[in-house]
Amino acid sequence: MRTDIKSMYIYELEEMLGELGEPKYRALQIFKWLHKGLNSFDEMTNISQKLRQKLSENCYISKAAIEKKLISSYDDTRKYLFSFADGEYVESVLMKYRHGYTSCISTQVGCKMGCTFCATGKSGFSRNLTASEMIAQLQTEQTDNNIRISNVVLMGMGEPLDNFNNVIRFLKLVSDENGMNIGMRHISLSTCGIVPKIYELADMKLQLTLSVSLHAPNDEIRSRTMPINRRYDIKSLIEACRYYCKQTGRRISFEYAMIDGVNDSDSSAAELGERLRGIIAHVNLIPVNAVKGTGYRKSKKDRMESFIRILAKSGITATVRRTLGSDINASCGQLRGKMSEQA
Ligand code: SAH
Ligand code: SF4
Numbered sequence: 001m002r003t004d005i006k007s008m009y010i011y012e013l014e015e016m017l018g019e020l021g022e023p024k025y026r027a028l029q030i031f032k033w034l035h036k037g038l039n040s041f042d043e044m045t046n047i048s049q050k051l052r053q054k055l056s057e058n059c060y061i062s063k064a065a066i067e068k069k070l071i072s073s074y075d076d077t078r079k080y081l082f083s084f085a086d087g088e089y090v091e092s093v094l095m096k097y098r099h100g101y102t103s104c105i106s107t108q109v110g111c112k113m114g115c116t117f118c119a120t121g122k123s124g125f126s127r128n129l130t131a132s133e134m135i136a137q138l139q140t141e142q143t144d145n146n147i148r149i150s151n152v153v154l155m156g157m158g159e160p161l162d163n164f165n166n167v168i169r170f171l172k173l174v175s176d177e178n179g180m181n182i183g184m185r186h187i188s189l190s191t192c193g194i195v196p197k198i199y200e201l202a203d204m205k206l207q208l209t210l211s212v213s214l215h216a217p218n219d220e221i222r223s224r225t226m227p228i229n230r231r232y233d234i235k236s237l238i239e240a241c242r243y244y245c246k247q248t249g250r251r252i253s254f255e256y257a258m259i260d261g262v263n264d265s266d267s268s269a270a271e272l273g274e275r276l277r278g279i280i281a282h283v284n285l286i287p288v289n290a291v292k293g294t295g296y297r298k299s300k301k302d303r304m305e306s307f308i309r310i311l312a313k314s315g316i317t318a319t320v321r322r323t324l325g326s327d328i329n330a331s332c333g334q335l336r337g338k339m340s341e342q343a
Pocket of ligand 1: 257286
């Protein structure tokens with residue numbers, strides 16, 4: 001078994017080089033090459049031929065190969081279907097904003113959480129991604145478009161807190177100043193609410209933005225659409241969110257997919273307002289993306305407006321998330337679903 005070298009911290013590279021009888025300072029040189037996006041040891045021009053040979057015998061460099069690419073004709077959003085060495089697929093979306101490029105990447109192949117509105121949830125779970133496979137998604141997008149990505153959101157396929165160790169490793173590697181140097185403040189992590197992991201993350205005090213997929217104001221509605229709620233109910237989730245704010249001083253954003261006739265009534269809005277009272281929070285309302293086989297439709301515009309007004313009465317700001325790339329099904333999970341339908 002060769003080692004996944006792009007998932008290694010600098011000190012781990014130093015240890016490995018020690019074992020190979022090489023000087024430690026090579027670790028930083030190799031780390032820099034890997035995080036610049038080199039795909040072969042032979043391109044590491046300041047490293048001896050002998051060491052390059054040793055590295056390629058003992059290690060491999062993860063790549064994300066472009067299987068398919070869709071470009072939105074509305075706003076230039078690009079959606080990628082990537083494949084990894086073992087033939088698994090994930091999706092990622094590259095968006096252009098005024099402040100730069102944001103990439104939405106996947107953290108798992110599929111997802112175990114089974115949310116009823118989600119295309120990824122419907123397709124089941126295959127495996128966790130390694131830290132290097134998360135980095136490789138960003139690198140391929142940068143190379144393919146000749147750009148630098150400034151912001152990352154972990155909102156693609158998978159539940160990041162269900163792949164905790166690899167995600168933490170990714171966060172530390174991608175924010176390393178010798179690597180891609182994308183600061184924690186430019187990274188958001190979205191979770192369906194795995195409560196013990198939110199506490200663990202809070203105690204690490206990373207300056208990352210936490211996004212919580214709430215999608216319902218109470219347990220009755222939430223347990224119907226999000227099975228995770230049967231394990232960790234709303235009350236314990238909101239407590240964990242309060243703890244996160246306290247530990248990190250960061251504002252939380254709550255995601256709320258508006259589903260016609262399910263969670264979009266005025267009483268749902270009022271109940272949500274009560275739940276979130278006193279939290280430094282922002283609510284993103286997202287018209288639910290219709291996924292085949294779910295039977296869900298997006299809420300009407302007047303429902304969204306009414307929600308915003310009612311939440312404002314509880315002192316909570318809510319905005320309707322601008323949907324980018326709507327012509328290319330830019331929300332994740334749908335393209336991979338199509339690939340497996342074809343297969
Ligand atoms: N597993 C994590 C992150 C990936 S999902 C999570 O659930 O938060 C990214 C976001 O897309 C989540 O907020 C999720 O609830 C939302 N989402 C999934 N399917 C959707 C759909 N059909 N319409 C709108 N949002 C959806
Ligand atoms: Fe998994 Fe998130 Fe989809 Fe739920 S919404 S099934 S947690 S990817």
